[in-house]
Amino acid sequence: MTIATESLVEALKEILSDDQVSINQAIRELHGRDESYHAMSLPSIVVFPTSAEDVSKIMKLAQTHQVPIVPFGLGTSLEGHVIPYDNGITIDFSMMNKVLEIKANDLLVKVQPGVTRTQLNQELKKYGLFFSVDPGADATLGGMAATNASGTTSVKYGVMRDQVRDLEVVLADGTIIHTGNLAAKSSSGYHLNGLFVGSEGTLGCFTELTLRVYGIPEHVMAARASFLSINDAVEAVVSILQAGIPIARVELVDEVSMKQANLHSETNYKEEPTLFMEFHGNEAGLKQDIEFMKEIVEDHHCQSIAFEKDNAARNKLWDARHNLAYAYIHGYPGKKMMVTDVCVPISELANAVHYARQQLDAFGLPGGIVGHVGDGNFHALVMMDMDNPEEVAKANQLNELIVMYALERDGTCTGEHGVGIGKLKYQAIEHGAALLVMEKIKLALDPNNLLNPNKIVKLEEQGVNL
Amino acid sequence: MTIATESLVEALKEILSDDQVSINQAIRELHGRDESYHAMSLPSIVVFPTSAEDVSKIMKLAQTHQVPIVPFGLGTSLEGHVIPYDNGITIDFSMMNKVLEIKANDLLVKVQPGVTRTQLNQELKKYGLFFSVDPGADATLGGMAATNASGTTSVKYGVMRDQVRDLEVVLADGTIIHTGNLAAKSSSGYHLNGLFVGSEGTLGCFTELTLRVYGIPEHVMAARASFLSINDAVEAVVSILQAGIPIARVELVDEVSMKQANLHSETNYKEEPTLFMEFHGNEAGLKQDIEFMKEIVEDHHCQSIAFEKDNAARNKLWDARHNLAYAYIHGYPGKKMMVTDVCVPISELANAVHYARQQLDAFGLPGGIVGHVGDGNFHALVMMDMDNPEEVAKANQLNELIVMYALERDGTCTGEHGVGIGKLKYQAIEHGAALLVMEKIKLALDPNNLLNPNKIVKLEEQGVNL
Numbered sequence: 001m002t003i004a005t006e007s008l009v010e011a012l013k014e015i016l017s018d019d020q021v022s023i024n025q026a027i028r029e030l031h032g033r034d035e036s037y038h039a040m041s042l043p044s045i046v047v048f049p050t051s052a053e054d055v056s057k058i059m060k061l062a063q064t065h066q067v068p069i070v071p072f073g074l075g076t077s078l079e080g081h082v083i084p085y086d087n088g089i090t091i092d093f094s095m096m097n098k099v100l101e102i103k104a105n106d107l108l109v110k111v112q113p114g115v116t117r118t119q120l121n122q123e124l125k126k127y128g129l130f131f132s133v134d135p136g137a138d139a140t141l142g143g144m145a146a147t148n149a150s151g152t153t154s155v156k157y158g159v160m161r162d163q164v165r166d167l168e169v170v171l172a173d174g175t176i177i178h179t180g181n182l183a184a185k186s187s188s189g190y191h192l193n194g195l196f197v198g199s200e201g202t203l204g205c206f207t208e209l210t211l212r213v214y215g216i217p218e219h220v221m222a223a224r225a226s227f228l229s230i231n232d233a234v235e236a237v238v239s240i241l242q243a244g245i246p247i248a249r250v251e252l253v254d255e256v257s258m259k260q261a262n263l264h265s266e267t268n269y270k271e272e273p274t275l276f277m278e279f280h281g282n283e284a285g286l287k288q289d290i291e292f293m294k295e296i297v298e299d300h301h302c303q304s305i306a307f308e309k310d311n312a313a314r315n316k317l318w319d320a321r322h323n324l325a326y327a328y329i330h331g332y333p334g335k336k337m338m339v340t341d342v343c344v345p346i347s348e349l350a351n352a353v354h355y356a357r358q359q360l361d362a363f364g365l366p367g368g369i370v371g372h373v374g375d376g377n378f379h380a381l382v383m384m385d386m387d388n389p390e391e392v393a394k395a396n397q398l399n400e401l402i403v404m405y406a407l408e409r410d411g412t413c414t415g416e417h418g419v420g421i422g423k424l425k426y427q428a429i430e431h432g433a434a435l436l437v438m439e440k441i442k443l444a445l446d447p448n449n450l451l452n453p454n455k456i457v458k459l460e461e462q463g464v465n466l
Numbered sequence: 467m468t469i470a471t472e473s474l475v476e477a478l479k480e481i482l483s484d485d486q487v488s489i490n491q492a493i494r495e496l497h498g499r500d501e502s503y504h505a506m507s508l509p510s511i512v513v514f515p516t517s518a519e520d521v522s523k524i525m526k527l528a529q530t531h532q533v534p535i536v537p538f539g540l541g542t543s544l545e546g547h548v549i550p551y552d553n554g555i556t557i558d559f560s561m562m563n564k565v566l567e568i569k570a571n572d573l574l575v576k577v578q579p580g581v582t583r584t585q586l587n588q589e590l591k592k593y594g595l596f597f598s599v600d601p602g603a604d605a606t607l608g609g610m611a612a613t614n615a616s617g618t619t620s621v622k623y624g625v626m627r628d629q630v631r632d633l634e635v636v637l638a639d640g641t642i643i644h645t646g647n648l649a650a651k652s653s654s655g656y657h658l659n660g661l662f663v664g665s666e667g668t669l670g671c672f673t674e675l676t677l678r679v680y681g682i683p684e685h686v687m688a689a690r691a692s693f694l695s696i697n698d699a700v701e702a703v704v705s706i707l708q709a710g711i712p713i714a715r716v717e718l719v720d721e722v723s724m725k726q727a728n729l730h731s732e733t734n735y736k737e738e739p740t741l742f743m744e745f746h747g748n749e750a751g752l753k754q755d756i757e758f759m760k761e762i763v764e765d766h767h768c769q770s771i772a773f774e775k776d777n778a779a780r781n782k783l784w785d786a787r788h789n790l791a792y793a794y795i796h797g798y799p800g801k802k803m804m805v806t807d808v809c810v811p812i813s814e815l816a817n818a819v820h821y822a823r824q825q826l827d828a829f830g831l832p833g834g835i836v837g838h839v840g841d842g843n844f845h846a847l848v849m850m851d852m853d854n855p856e857e858v859a860k861a862n863q864l865n866e867l868i869v870m871y872a873l874e875r876d877g878t879c880t881g882e883h884g885v886g887i888g889k890l891k892y893q894a895i896e897h898g899a900a901l902l903v904m905e906k907i908k909l910a911l912d913p914n915n916l917l918n919p920n921k922i923v924k925l926e927e928q929g930v931n932l
Contacts, residue, residue, distance in 0.1 A: 105708065105813040148653040159651050161660070162628070177900040183809035184841040185625050186878035187614040187664055188885055189897050189922060190904045194627070194660025198653055215710035242571065244681035246747075282758070285751020292748070343649035347571040375650040412652035419654055431655050434643040437911065438656045444910035445903065456655060 005044045008065050008089075012047060015057040020048045020095075031072055031082070031090040035137070037336040037386060038080030038421055043070065043090035050095045052168055052176050052207035059205070060174040062089060062450055070452050071201040073114065073143030078339055079420025081147060081200050086453050091205060093142055099123045100208070108165060108182060109213050113142025113206045129213045132157035135416065136322045142206045147418035148198035152321070155241075155374030156248040156280065157214065159416070161197040168208035169196055172446040182210065195441070200418055201452035203445050217248075217280035221290060222308040222317055225297045226272040230254055230357060230369070233273045234350040236300035237373045241346060243296060245289050249278035250374040251321055254357065257328075257368030257381070264327030265320040272303060275373075276321050278314075324370055325381060332366060332383040338395045341423075342406035343377040343415030352409070356380050356402050363394045377415035404429075419456045427457065471510045474531050474555075478513060481523040486514045486561075497538055497548070497556040501603070503802040503852060504546030504887055509536065509556035516561045518634055518642050518673035525671070526640040528555060528916055536918050537667040539580065539609030544805055545886025547613060547666050552919050557671060559608055565589045566674070574631060574648060575679050579608025579672045595679045598623035601882065602788045608672045613884035614664035618787070621707075621840030622714040622746065623680065625882070627663040634674035635662055638912040648676065661907070666884055667918035669911050683714075683746035687756060688774040688783055691763045692738040696720055696823060696835070699739045700816040702766035703839045707812060709762060711755050715744035716840040717787055720823065723794075723834030723847070730793030731786040738769060741839075742787050744780075790836055791847060798832060798849040804861045807889075808872035809843040809881030818875070822846045822868050829860045843881030870895075885922045893923065 001009075001023060012021045022028075023045055032042040044067075049055045062069045068088030075082055084090055097114035104127045111120060116138045120131050133144060135151040143149075145167065150159035157163075166180035179192035196203060227233040230252070237250055253261065258271045277293070279286050290307075297305060308314045329337055344352045353369060360367055360380055371378025380402060384395040403413045403426055413419075413426040428435050435457065442449070442457050449459045467475075467489060478487045488494075489511055498508040510533075515521045528535045534554030541548055550556055563580035570593045577586060582604045586597050599610060601617040609615075611633065616625035623629075632646035645658035662669060693699040696718070703716055719727065724737045743759070745752050756773075763771060774780045795803055810818045819835060826833055826846055837844025846868060850861040869879045869892055879885075879892040894901050901923065908915070908923045915925045 103811070103813065105704070106811045107708070108811070148651075148657075150651055150653075154651060161657065171903070175899050175902070177903060178898065179900060181878050181896070182811040182876040183843075183872075183878045183881065184812070185614075185616055185620060185809055185843060185881050187616075187807075187880045187882050188878045188889065189664075189893055189901070190669075190907060191614075191627065191657075191660040191664055192900055192903060194657040198655075198657055203656075215708070217710070238571070242573070242681070244683065282751055282754045284754040285748055288748045288750040341653075343651055345569070345572045345574070345648040346650065347569065377649075377651060406649075410648040412647050412649045412654045414653045415649065415651050416653050423654065427655055430647070432644065433641050434645060434658055435655070436641070437637070437643060437658060440910040441656060441907060444906040 008061070008067060009045060011061055012045065012058070015061065016047060016049070016054060022046045031092065032084070034075045034077040034080060034082050036078045036080055036422065037338050038083055041083050041085045042087065043084040044087045046090045046092055048092050048095045052170055055091065055170040055205050055207050056174040056176055058089065058091060059170055059172060063173060063448065066448060066450065068450050068453050071142070071146065071205045073140030074116065076137040076139045077143065077147065077420060078417045079422035081418055081420035081455060083421065085421065093140065096207065102127055104129060106182065107213050108210055110208060110210045111141055112208060113140060115141050117141060117144065124213055128216050130216050131211065131213050133160050133163060136325065141209055141211065145197050145206055145209055146200050148416070150372070150416040152249045152251055152372060154372060155250060156246060161194055163212045164193050164197050164209060165212060166210040167193060167196050167206050169204040170207055171204045172448070172451055198418065200420065200455050202442060202456050203451060219281060219283045219286050220314065221279045221286055222314040223277045223305060224269060224274055224317065225277065225305040226270045226274045226303045228301050228303060230273045230353055231350050232300045233275050234353055234373060236297045236302065237275065238346055238349065239296045239300065240293055241374060243292065245293055246281065247277060247374060248280040249276065251276040252353070252369070252371045252373040252378065253321065253324065254369045257324055257370050260327045260331055260368060261320045261324055264330060265323055267316065267320050270304060276317060328367070328381050328383055334385065335383040336386050338382045338384060338399060339417070340380040340399050340402045341377070341414045341417040342402055342411055343375060344406050344409050344411035346376045348409045348411065349373060349376050352405060353378055355405055359398050359401050363398050365391065365394055365398065375415065376411070421455060424454070424458065474527070474533060475511060477527055478511065478524070481527065482513060482515070482520060488512045497558065498550070500541045500543040500546060500548050502544045502546055502888065503804050504549055507549050507551045508553065509550045510553045512556045512558055514558050514561045518636055521557065521636040521671050521673050522640040522642055524555065524557060525636055525638060529639060529914065532914060532916065534916050534919050537608070537612065537671045539606030540582065542603040542605045543609065543613065543886060544883045545888035547884055547886035547921060549887065551887065559606065562673065568593055570595060572648065573679050574676055576674060576676045577607055578674060579606060581607050583607060583610065590679055594682050596682050597677065597679050599626050599629060602791065607675055607677065611663050611672055611675055612666050614882070616838070616841070616882040618715045618717055618838060620838060621716060622712060627660055629678045630659050630663050630675060631678060632676035633659060633662050633672050635670040636673055637670045638914070638917055664884065666886065666921050668908060668922050669917060685747060685749045685752050686780065687745045687752055688780040689743045689771060690735060690740055690783065691743065691771040692736045692740045692769045694767050694769060696739045696819055697816050698766045699741050700819055700839060702763045702768065703741065704812055704815065705762045705766065706759055707840060709758060711758055712747070713743060713840060714746040715742065717742040718819070718835070718837045718839040718844065719787065719790065720835040723790055723836050726793045726797055726834060727786045727790055730796060731789055733782065733786050736770060742783060794833070794847050794849055800851065801849040802852050804848045804850060804865060805883070806846040806865050806868045807843070807880045807883040808868055808877055809841060810872050810875050810877035812842045814875045814877065815839060815842050818871060819844055821871055825864050825867050829864050831857065831860055831864065841881065842877070887921060890920070890924065
């Protein structure tokens with residue numbers, strides 16, 4: 001431990017209790033990685049605040065000592081967002097994990113950032129409510145807001161940014177602000193809610209979130225439809241969307257991934273390109289929607305369609321979908337997974353998925369394609385041996401080809417995972433001169449570049465390394 | 467005309483054609499007011515660009531001459547947004563009024579900022595599509611994006627910010643950027659779409675908008691339900707929302723306003739507190755939704771309910787609602803209208819509307835209450851004689867009481883009209899320390915404070931007066 005670190009630990013222990021400050025190697029290692037393939041780097045110190053005031057004091061100290069700050073939820077990020085490449089202090093929000101208030105009449109909930117989405121949904125169930133954003137991993141809501149997470153239900157309910165009514169944010173200088181209010185809409189002032197959601201800890205740390213929730217739908221119906229080709233499946237989705245059928249979930253799983261799912265989840269689903277779908281609504285409306293959907297998928301050479309009415313079968317289906325990433329990881333011991341995350345205009349989706357599958361085959365890397373195709377967002381799940389430089393190079397090249405394909409068609413390099421360190425190199429290509437605006441905003445709000453430095457935007461200046 | 471103005475006119479005529487630059491008194495007067503009661507102030511020069519490049523050149527010239535810039539659509543703003551209190555150049559976008567591209571497969575449309583919403587809807591109709599945001603006035607889409615407009619359909623389809631996929635923006639220094647892309651969602655970079663929407667010309671001028679559109683719903687049903695009291699009507703809305711019925715429009719019109727509507731629109735609707743509702747969906751689903759709605763309104767002592775199935779009757783109903791502001795204006799010749807615009811959490815709505823009605827009566831000012839109650843947003847339409855200082859003072863006091871009531875309940879001073887000059891005084895109370903963040907953003911993007919100065923935020927520095 002350097003003298004600088006020692007003096008900072010001393011200072012932190014003056015404002016927090018001893019057990020809220022750790023320099024333990026194992027603890028630091030837990031905060032030196034996420035769920036991605038990105039290289040590890042350890043924080044010098046990990047702190048565990050219990051309040052916004054704690055966070056404010058930590059921020060002020062970081063300014064005094066000119067030390068970087070990285071906020072940390074559960075480490076489920078996929079692009080190295082929480083890895084502290086400049087070391088410094090990691091703020092772990094696990095001690096701020098309370099559901100503070102459920103305002104059922106307003107369909108709002110107030111939570112601390114360390115609450116996970118399943119924890120929230122368990123609480124909400126008692127009120128007949130649910131939180132809609134579902135990224136697969138049981139991430140914290142603070143982390144989900146920081147990356148503008150989304151997932152299977154976004155096609156109907158929107159992404160994380162659409163759910164955030166208000167954030168309590170601690171700024172770089174320790175000031176505590178609120179970015180919104182409890183009204184359903186507002187035209188007052190600049191849209192700080194939207195700016196801070198997706199800012200990945202580079203503009204401030206969230207200490208409280210007020211989120212929109214929904215009534216559990218009266219009726220839910222899930223279906224699996226298998227197709228001759230990925231192309232048919234994707235074209236069917238495009239037709240469903242264009243027909244205005246209010247589908248709640250529509251996920252593509254390619255045949256390779258169906259095999260992997262069957263192996264891992266002990267299902268015996270057909271190993272063909274498949275759409276996992278879900279519909280929410282009233283009984284009569286749902287019935288009519290589903291009849292219409294059936295006509296459409298048949299027009300697109302659907303091979304078979306199966307409905308899951310009861311809760312257990314439906315949960316099994318979505319578990320199989322959610323566990324797909326883990327199915328690959330367990331299926332290829334020793335390998336790491338790279339997940340691409342482009343999102344394209346829906347008219348470009350079929351070709352984009354086809355292109356990704358072709359490239360995956362051409363590189364000879366094991367992996368599959370899955371995606372939230374209702375949004376035009378899909379992932380290539382690519383397995384690679386990190387000790388094999390050739391494989392890693394191939395995976396990186398594949399990722400780049402898929403990203404460039406999307407950007408050339410006015411899509412985005414990341415639909416839901418965020419920039420972190422992995423998509424930093426595409427920011428200038430994707431945003432052009434708008435990146436300068438982002439840099440100006442970062443500089444205005446974090447002039448010493450201490451908040452999760454070199455994520456999203458890379459400024460010249462930065463704090464000292466401990 | 468001052469020497470400074472003369473030399474600027476010269477310079478503008480070098481970069482634009484002569485007929486794109488006007489110092490005509492009548493033209494300047496047209497650009498010196500909006501639809502509000504706020505005092506007139508004339509621009510020194512009005513310019514009519516035809517391209518982003520024109521706007522970029524104008525911006526650069528404004529920097530050289532240190533002259534304020536105000537963008538202008540059709541002047542339908544309600545808080546003095548487009549009134550150039552610091553004179554300077556007004557950029558009128560009426561020559562940039564083309565629908566550039568309808569991407570029906572992607573449910574997207576690309577337009578210039580001077581296109582109006584009815585103009586867009588006429589074009590979209592040919593494709594079975596419609597644009598959802600409906601603020602009443604036939605505003606330009608550039609203006610609607612600048613104020614984050616919304617209206618009757620926002621309860622289902624969202625506000626203007628929810629529809630904007632990309633903006634082409636000319637910044638203060640003349641740089642042209644794009645704030646988004648064509649993908650349905652993105653976690654790449656800071657959310658510039660959201661930041662620029664609602665920025666009221668204070669951060670840049672919009673020269674192109676890519677907007678989300680929707681398929682015209684298969685079935686539409688409209689209804690009028692009248693109640694014994696405003697309170698019953700509002701409580702019914704709260705119950706409908708909590709039941710999760712996907713209502714597409716739900717508007718409150720109080721008894722005074724129903725009278726005014728009947729006078730103006732030659733209808734003979736019951737002069738009781740009334741909800742105007744609309745439902746969109748498939749036939750079977752709609753039927754079930756409406757049955758459920760009927761049960762709920764009956765629980766809230768609904769006096770009568772009438773359905774309008776056919777297009778003509780439905781249009782008549784919505785015309786009566788949309789023309790209400792004009793109904794008051796025509797009903798009180800010589801008086802000006804002040805429109806309040808608070809939005810509160812839905813659980814506070816009934817009391818807030820009751821409070822506003824009470825205060826309106828207590829002040830003895832003529833007027834009524836209408837509102838997009840599904841969002842918690844309502845307006846007191848207050849008539850006042852601008853030559854009677856006492857009446858004006860009363861109206862201002864009423865507005866302030868209603869705003870403070872909303873802010874004390876974590877609502878907002880403006881749900882959809884925007885800040886302009888009228889809500890500037892409430893920004894510090896509403897946003898607290900977050901206003902400093904807004905000021906930093908403004909300063910970072912418009913360091914000389916030339917873009918619509920003193921709207922939304924008030925900085926120290928500003929350009930020269932011509």
